Amino acid sequence: MTARQFTLEDLKRILIECAGADEAVDLDGEILDEGFEAIGYESLAILETGGRIETEYEVCLDEAVLSVHATPRELIAAVNELLTVAA
Template identity: 45%
Template sequence: METPEFTVEELAAELTAAGTDESLDLAGGLDTDWVALGVDSLVLLETAGRVERARKVRLPDDAVDVLRTPRDLLAAVNALLEPASEART
């Protein structure tokens, strides 16, 4: 069974649950850095933890420093999901 891709909608929901303003629109800002989007490091850290628990992945310890945009975070999570999906096939 293939693991579903981590989506923009899922990321937006995790960001909202972590304390980001619900009006945050990621669709047009996937390549915009977190600061410009108004997402502070504490919310990003909480979001990373929520994603790790929900998707049962382990992001790098320096993820908050290295993953500078929503697209970076989506790519990192999806890259971690691919090996898990391949192991089951």
């Protein structure tokens, strides 16, 4: 059985569903290493996104990964690590 993967596309979909998208930010641009606050998402939006990820992917995320100072790359890696362990 192959472990399910969490991708940047998954993250963008969930961010938009939970908090919408800032028109000034191009989510299709180079956002992997930008802090969430820099791409228009504050703490409440990140917490809602984290909750959706936990429910949809059946993982439990560490609070540090859900910081506005964290990057999409860090969050994606953390989710995928948890998915690998769960598989």
